[in-house]
Amino acid sequence: MKKAAVFAAFVFVAAFLLFAAGRLHPFGEPSAPAMDDYFLAHSQAETGANNVVTAIVFDYRGFDTLGEATVLFAAILGVVAVFRGPREDER
Amino acid sequence: MRGEMSVIVRTIARITYALILVFGFYVILHGHLTPGGGFQGGAVVASGFALLPVAFGAAAAKRYLNPSLMRHLEEVGSLAFLALGFLGIGISFFYNVLANSGSLFGAAVPFGPNSGILNSAGTLPFMNWAVGLKVMTGLMTIVLVLLIGAGKEGKD
Amino acid sequence: MGNFPFVVAMLLVILGLYTLLFKRNLIKLVIGASLIETGVNLFLVALGYRTAGIAPIYTYAPPALADRMVLPTPQALTLTSIVIGLATTALLLSFAVVIHRHYGTLDVREVKELKG
Numbered sequence: 001m002k003k004a005a006v007f008a009a010f011v012f013v014a015a016f017l018l019f020a021a022g023r024l025h026p027f028g029e030p031s032a033p034a035m036d037d038y039f040l041a042h043s044q045a046e047t048g049a050n051n052v053v054t055a056i057v058f059d060y061r062g063f064d065t066l067g068e069a070t071v072l073f074a075a076i077l078g079v080v081a082v083f084r085g086p087r088e089d090e091r
Numbered sequence: 092m093r094g095e096m097s098v099i100v101r102t103i104a105r106i107t108y109a110l111i112l113v114f115g116f117y118v119i120l121h122g123h124l125t126p127g128g129g130f131q132g133g134a135v136v137a138s139g140f141a142l143l144p145v146a147f148g149a150a151a152a153k154r155y156l157n158p159s160l161m162r163h164l165e166e167v168g169s170l171a172f173l174a175l176g177f178l179g180i181g182i183s184f185f186y187n188v189l190a191n192s193g194s195l196f197g198a199a200v201p202f203g204p205n206s207g208i209l210n211s212a213g214t215l216p217f218m219n220w221a222v223g224l225k226v227m228t229g230l231m232t233i234v235l236v237l238l239i240g241a242g243k244e245g246k247d
Numbered sequence: 248m249g250n251f252p253f254v255v256a257m258l259l260v261i262l263g264l265y266t267l268l269f270k271r272n273l274i275k276l277v278i279g280a281s282l283i284e285t286g287v288n289l290f291l292v293a294l295g296y297r298t299a300g301i302a303p304i305y306t307y308a309p310p311a312l313a314d315r316m317v318l319p320t321p322q323a324l325t326l327t328s329i330v331i332g333l334a335t336t337a338l339l340l341s342f343a344v345v346i347h348r349h350y351g352t353l354d355v356r357e358v359k360e361l362k363g
Contacts (some may be wrong), residue, residue: 010268014261021253021290028249028298036295036318040303044200048190048211049123052303052316056323057128058218062176062185068327069225073169075334076229079341080162083240124306130330204308226330233337240344 095148104146111139115227122219123212129219133226140231149238158235161228168225175218189213252293259286273343273353277336284332288325295321 025031039052039060049055057065095101118125119132144152179186190213191199198211259282266279295318301308303319343353350358 006268010264013264017257017261018254021257022250024250024253026249027252027293028296030295030297030318033297033318036320039319040316041202044202044305046190047187047215048196048198048200048213049215050200050205050207050211050305051123051125051128052305052319053322053326054123054128054215054219055212056319057326058215058222059185059187061320061323062218064324064327065222066173066176066185068331069169069172069222071331072226072229072334073165075338076162076165076232078338079233079236080158082338082341082345083236124304126302126304128326130326204305204310204313207306230333237337237341237344240341 095151096146100146104142108139108142111142112136115139119219119223120216121207121209122223123215124207124209129222130226132219133223134230136223136227137230137234140227141234144234144238153235153239156231156235158232158239161232161235165225165228165232168221168223168228171221172218172225175214175221178214187213187215190215252296253290256286256290256293259283259289262286271354271356273346273355274340276355277339277343280339281332281336284328284336288328288332291321291325291328295319 030036039056043049043052043055043060047055047059049059115132115134115136117132118127118135119129122128122132140156143155176185179188182188189195189197190211191197192213196210196213196216198208200208200211263279263282263284263286266275266282270276270279297315297317299312300315300317301312303316303322305313346358347353352358
């Protein structure tokens with residue numbers, strides 16, 4: 001009974017995802033590219049970087065990258081903390 | 092995972108180790124000109140480091156790669172990235188103060204396709220190096236700690 | 248079938264969702280989470296594609312195509328997403344190692360029964 005309910009919910013979500021993917025804008029024609037066109041036109045003049053993706057990652061959206069670096073740091077700290085405890089006892 | 096692999100694997104690892112490291116550092120250095128950047132180059136260098144435990148065993152790799160040193164270098168990379176973000180705090184957070192200033196990495200770039208000027212992009216190359224250091228040491232910390240944890244379980 | 252890449256990305260997400268819901272092995276659950284992350288990354292990159300566009304990099308770009316570049320922002324966000332996914336996968340795998348060491352099994356039902 002419970003498994004059937006889970007399966008029904010799964011089928012509903014899957015059908016919703018496929019339906020939404022089928023009704024999106026056509027592949028190859030982005031719907032609102034104004035911001036990206038600004039980045040493509042001005043990144044060389046404003047940041048001096050030929051690689052527009054790097055210009056966005058480290059300059060226009062640097063705060064985003066800072067949060068992402070924090071997540072990586074927290075994950076590494078978590079892995080180290082998980083494996084630390086028993087090892088100290090054995091020494 | 093404790094033992095080392097066959098002589099073929101060890102020889103190939105000795106040869107390709109330096110090549111992988113050079114390619115990773117190239118990807119980090121040219122992050123503002125060619126495909127790549129700090130994250131990708133750091134991942135390439137970390138995969139080169141990960142070749143050591145695979146080919147020579149965890150015990151031999153632990154002699155050359157110190158997990159706690161790796162973790163401290165990762166913190167240094169984080170702090171360097173944060174400090175570079177604070178460089179332009181007078182105008183806004185993460186403002187690119189060095190771009191087009193004429194100083195180090197401050198050359199102006201003409202619009203349109205060009206052959207790439209390495210001495211450009213202001214603070215972006217420094218941020219690439221900071222994030223590259225952070226990612227390569229961080230991934231290596233994960234690999235080494237997981238290796239040590241799994242090896243310890245096998246000994247019990 | 249103009250939206251075929253979006254449908255493929257969503258199929259990856261659905262596969263990961265199926266794995267998360269109906270598998271009982273912790274390693275398989277981690278694989279499912281990783282599949283969902285891959286599908287989302289593929290979806291993000293496919294959102295920003297322009298027909299016959301080139302990579303948004305000006306170094307040695309073909310001058311005839313330089314005014315038709317792929318959108319760069321989804322690629323930057325995908326880069327962020329890949330690193331976060333890698334960090335979470337490492338954390339989940341280390342939890343799986345600890346659970347196996349503590350309980351001697353990777354089956355989530357047995358772990359639930361052995362609680363306490």
